[in-house]
Amino acid sequence: MxxxxxxxxxxxxxxxxxxxxxxxxxxxxxxxxxxxxxxxxxxxxxxxxxxxxxxxxxxxxxxxxxxxxxxxxxxxxxxxxxxxxxxxxxxxxxxxxxxxxxxxxxxxxxxxxxxxxxxxxxxxxxxxxxxxxxxxxxxxKGHKIAFNVLNVGRWKLGAATVGGCKRVLEHSVRYVKERKQFGQPLSTFEIIQDKIANSVIKTYVTETMMYRYAGTLDDAISTLDKTDADYDQKTLKMVEEYAIEASICKVYGSEAMDFVADEGVQMHGGYGYIQEYPVEAFYRNSRINRIYEGTNEINRMIIPGTLLKRALKGEIDLMGEIQRILGQLKDGFPKETDQRTLVNRTNLVNQAKKLAVYVSGVAVQKYMADIKDRQSFMVAMADFIIEIYAMESALLRSLQLIKQLGEEKARIPIAITKIYVTEKCAELVTMAKQFCANVAKGDDAAYEKYEKAITRILDVKPIDTLNLRLQIAQHAIENDGYAI
Ligand SMILES: Cc1cc2nc3c(=O)[nH]c(=O)nc-3n(C[C@H](O)[C@H](O)[C@H](O)COP(=O)(O)OP(=O)(O)OC[C@H]3O[C@@H](n4cnc5c(N)ncnc54)[C@H](O)[C@@H]3O)c2cc1C
CATH class of the missing domain: 2.40.110.10 (Butyryl-CoA Dehydrogenase, subunit A, domain 2)
Structure with a gap:
């Protein structure tokens, strides 16, 4: 590495x-x-x-x-x-x-x-x-070398965590199939199945984000002329262009791997704590990923920081987008007809993007140029951006799989995406409300205005995730691990 x-x-x-x-x-x-x-x-x-x-x-x-x-x-x-x-x-x-x-x-x-x-x-x-x-x-100009090289390293780190997640799942699923307690294999207990399903979901989303970044960068670089004397410099410009995505991959992958390794240890019970069992090493080895290649705190600051810099330079029209969403708030947003289908998750993800722009607008209006020093707001904005990239990546891959394989063969990716998008959107709504309550600083009238807007932008209805999780876990159990 x-x-x-x-x-x-x-x-x-x-x-x-x-x-x-x-x-x-x-x-x-x-x-x-x-x-x-x-x-x-x-x-x-x-x-x-x-x-x-x-x-x-x-x-x-x-x-x-x-x-x-x-x-x-x-x-x-x-x-x-x-x-x-x-x-x-x-x-x-x-x-x-x-x-x-x-x-x-x-x-x-x-x-x-x-x-x-x-x-x-x-x-x-x-x-x-x-x-x-x-x-x-x-x-x-040493900083140009230092930071550009780290951008590539951040994505590579994220990509490597996918392999780690898959190996942990392999070890853990095999273990829970063999280990019996209360007269039955651990794999038959719902709580254990839940852990398997959650680990598969994290792995799928992480894997998808890593391929998405790699594909996007590949596509961009393939437009360049390899015989151009400035080819390397132009390649680097492309890497710089996707610095936000590289930080997203690093933060998401390292946290996903920690989650999966932690659940792997838990599924092994006391044996997970013993060095003879491989999950113990995965748990320890995984921990460094949140620290090097820029700590996750620093990478979280980079994500909205870079975006705001681009907005200030006029490279993206953040203020225009904020105004458009404020306008739409008056006119109303398109309503979902049926939240159960995957295609309608697209609507949820689109609305989540609008919610992210809305909360950014609330923060920018309140703190103006000082926003970059308000770390709690920056971190919340980073989490919005990371989760939107994650949800959208999972959704795009699953829609592509439906096209390629048909709904029946793509049923596990569909189940994963439905759960992920629904639950994350619900979390984003809670986060947005908390974010606005912090901005409102106890002013109830101001908060109510924000809350009304949030509810209008993103209205998530819960779905039956229990049954979907059981399907995901069953698939992993039948295949001795992650098999998508
Ligand atoms: C095993 C290992 C291998 C490494 N390999 C290399 C290598 O090959 N080359 C290399 O150059 N370095 C390497 N490093 C160093 C690594 O990149 C640094 O440890 C890392 O960048 C964090 O720096 P620090 O340890 O000084 O922590 P600090 O910078 O002191 O950070 C401590 C804590 O404070 C937080 N923090 C820091 N600044 C802020 C801020 N402004 N706002 C909010 N929170 C903040 C951090 O996120 C962290 O949680 C390696 C480290 C380890 C442990």
């Missing part, structure tokens, strides 16, 4: 032709292992506050790097490390640092909660001599 992502991509996207020719073939063959050193003891989430310093040597041939990087994956065995340092303590810049350069060493292995197969060490730069030709990208 680290080697093919943050360990290699900085040189792939930002290297000069000479740097690429020197390092990429060996990184691709595995002869060289790559690492990426951004974090320091005093600067984690606030990565640009790094203290590692670079000064040009008197003969102008080297940059002398001094400082210490913290928690560097692959650090003990990497041959090539992208290190970020500030030239003269000011200009944040990337450097390609070889393990063999004078003054480069690493500290002792951290003793970690999980992912014991990886190396995590400090990288020590004690007046390390880095040739000037190893400056990566432009001086003072």
């Amino acid at each position: 680290c080697h093919t992502g943050i360990g290699t991509l900085p040189i792939l996207y930002f290297g000069t032709p000479e740097q690429k020719a020197k390092y990429l073939p060996k990184l691709a063959s595995g002869e060289y292992i790559g690492a990426y050193a951004l974090t320091e003891a005093g600067s984690g989430s606030d990565a640009l506050a790094a203290k590692t310093k670079a000064v040009l040597s008197p003969d102008g041939k080297h940059y002398i790097l001094h400082g210490e990087k913290m928690f560097i994956t692959n650090g003990a065995w990497a041959d090539v490390i992208t290190v970020f340092a500030k030239i003269d303590g000011e200009h944040f810049t990337g450097f390609i640092v070889e393990r063999g350069f004078e003054g480069v060493s690493h500290g002792k292995e951290e003793v970690k909660m999980g992912i014991h197969g990886s190396s995590t060490v400090p990288i020590i730069l004690q007046d390390a001599k880095v040739p000037v030709e190893n400056v990566l990208g432009e001086i003072g």
Whole structure:
């Protein structure tokens, strides 16, 4: 993960032709292992506050790097490390640092909660001599490397969680089929079936989001001319364009995997807590995903933050959309005829989008430019956006499956989508009400106005999710795990 992502991509996207020719073939063959050193003891989430310093040597041939990087994956065995340092303590810049350069060493292995197969060490730069030709990208533009590479890493992390969820389900379903209590297999109990169904639902939605992001990015990149001298830069622009989706994939995937691993341990009972059983390791290994590649808190801030920046630049018409929805509030929204069909979930998702725009409008009107500093509102907006992307992805895939396979063969995806969209929309309504109550600050008349609008925009009727969940669980039990 680290080697093919943050360990290699900085040189792939930002290297000069000479740097690429020197390092990429060996990184691709595995002869060289790559690492990426951004974090320091005093600067984690606030990565640009790094203290590692670079000064040009008197003969102008080297940059002398001094400082210490913290928690560097692959650090003990990497041959090539992208290190970020500030030239003269000011200009944040990337450097390609070889393990063999004078003054480069690493500290002792951290003793970690999980992912014991990886190396995590400090990288020590004690007046390390880095040739000037190893400056990566432009001086003072290191943040472009650091953040763009993380965008790809975030999606990759999300994609990897799908595999983790499937493996946990496989182990857990097999276990509950074999283990008997009260004279019957655990898999026959409704509560256990509920856990299986919920884990399948999370896995399906996560998987769908990851393919959606990959497909969207692939489609965008396939419009580019590979012979264009600026191909790599244009590819990066596309990656930047989908930075919001990358953060969504990271946050959703890491939380889905934690949920599934946690339920996996629970289905194993005491055995889930014992190292001999694989779910124990999944539970520990999963936990890091919410922390690295930007913590989920930071990624949640990035999602609405990027959107608001684009709105300010005029790239998206957020204020226009808010006005349109306020107008529709007066005229009324189209009513659903039958909430039980999947096609009508489309209407719910569309209304959920309108609700997200409405609550954003409420917050923007109240806090104007200060909104980005109101973290609770930003996080709520992020959760709206994440869930809408999740619901819509599941819905689009299921509608496609109906077209390809027919309703009978697509019955499990249909069941998953019906449950997911209905329950999430109901949660979004509750969230919107809470959000507006916080904005209203005890002003009952203001809150009632908001509540009336929320109810008009999104009116969700509960459906029989119990029966649908049983079908989903039964399918997983028959197939020894996730089989969609
Ligand atoms: C196993 C492992 C491998 C790693 N690999 C690498 C690697 O290869 N390269 C690399 O450069 N780094 C790596 N890291 C570092 C990782 O990216 C950082 O740990 C992470 O970014 C968080 O930084 P921090 O630990 O300093 O936590 P802090 O930044 O101190 O955060 C602590 C808590 O405060 C929250 N927080 C921080 N700022 C805010 C804010 N503004 N608003 C609200 N909440 C906030 C965070 O979300 C978090 O919950 C690795 C870490 C680990 C544990």
